[in-house]
Amino acid sequence: MVKPKTEEEIALLRENAIIVSKTLAEVGKWVAPGVTTARLNEVAETFIRDHGAIPSFLGFEGFPAATCMSVNDVVVHGFPSDYVLKEGDIVSADIGTLYKGYNGDSAYTFPVGEVDAATRKLLDVTKASLYKGIEAAVAGARTGDIGHAVQSYVESFGFSVVRELEGHGLGRKMHEAPGIPNYGRQGHGPILPEGLVICIEPMINAGGRGVYLARNGWAVHTSDHKKSAHYELTVVVRRGKAEQLSTFDYIESTEK
Ligand code: MG
Numbered sequence: 662m663v664k665p666k667t668e669e670e671i672a673l674l675r676e677n678a679i680i681v682s683k684t685l686a687e688v689g690k691w692v693a694p695g696v697t698t699a700r701l702n703e704v705a706e707t708f709i710r711d712h713g714a715i716p717s718f719l720g721f722e723g724f725p726a727a728t729c730m731s732v733n734d735v736v737v738h739g740f741p742s743d744y745v746l747k748e749g750d751i752v753s754a755d756i757g758t759l760y761k762g763y764n765g766d767s768a769y770t771f772p773v774g775e776v777d778a779a780t781r782k783l784l785d786v787t788k789a790s791l792y793k794g795i796e797a798a799v800a801g802a803r804t805g806d807i808g809h810a811v812q813s814y815v816e817s818f819g820f821s822v823v824r825e826l827e828g829h830g831l832g833r834k835m836h837e838a839p840g841i842p843n844y845g846r847q848g849h850g851p852i853l854p855e856g857l858v859i860c861i862e863p864m865i866n867a868g869g870r871g872v873y874l875a876r877n878g879w880a881v882h883t884s885d886h887k888k889s890a891h892y893e894l895t896v897v898v899r900r901g902k903a904e905q906l907s908t909f910d911y912i913e914s915t916e917k
C-alpha cells in the first residue's frame with residue numbers, strides 16, 4: 662500500500678537522511694588509490710555509530726557488512742573487502758541507517774583519483790538522471806513518470822538502465838511500497854501522494870543493461886563487465902516540487 666508519512670515521521674526520516682548524507686561525505690574524504698573498500702566501510706560504520714545510529718544494512722537479509730561498496734562493474738550490493746582501490750576505478754558507496762525507529766538510505770559513486778572521460782560522463786549523467794527523477798516526483802504524478810524521466814535522459818547518452826533493481830518507499834522499513842523503477846512509461850504505475858517518502862536510485866550501465874548475480878548471492882555485476890554507477894537520494898513528494906531529505910552537498914563541498 663502506498664501511504665504518505667506524517668510531518669512527525671518526515672522529521673525523523675530527515676534526521677536519518679542527514680546522518681547518511683554526512684556519512685557519505687566522510688567516506689568520500691577517504692576514497693583514494695591505495696585504500697581498501699573494507700577501510701571505507703569501517704569509516705562509515707564508525708561515523709554512523711558515533712552519531713547514535715545503527716548501520717541498517719548489517720545483517721539485513723543476511724548482508725554481512727555495514728555498507729555496500731561496489732567497484733567498477735559491480736552495480737550494487739558489493740561486499741566491502743581487501744580490494745585495494747586504484748587510480749581510474751569507481752566505487753559506489755550505499756549507506757543505510759536506523760535511527761529513532763526510522764531509516765536512512767542514500768548512495769554515491771566516487772571516482773578514485775583521475776578517471777577517464779567516458780567514466781566521468783557515466784557518473785555525471787547518472788547523477789543528473791537522479792535529479793531528473795526527483796523533478797518528476799511531484800504529488801499526483803505516477804511512479805512511471807519518474808522512471809521515464811530517468812530512462813529517457815540516460816538513454817539519450819547511450820547508457821542503459823538496470824531493470825532488476827529499483828528505488829522504493831522509505832519509513833520504519835528500509836523497503837516500502839511503492840517500487841520506483843528507473844524505466845517506465847509516463848502516466849503509468851501507482852500515484853504519488855503528497856507526503857510519500859521515497860528513495861530514487863538510478864543504477865546506470867556504461868554498456869548493456871544486462872546484469873548477473875555473483876556466486877555470493879549479493880553482488881550484482883554488469884554482464885559485459887563495463888562500469889556501472891549508482892546515485893540515491895531520499896525525497897518527500899510535495900505539490901509542485903519534491904523536498905530533498907538527503908543531499909550530496911556535504912560531499913561536493915569537500916571534493917578535492
Ligand atoms: Mg541504498
Ligand code: MG
Nearest residue numbers: 766860862893
Ligand atoms: Mg535504496
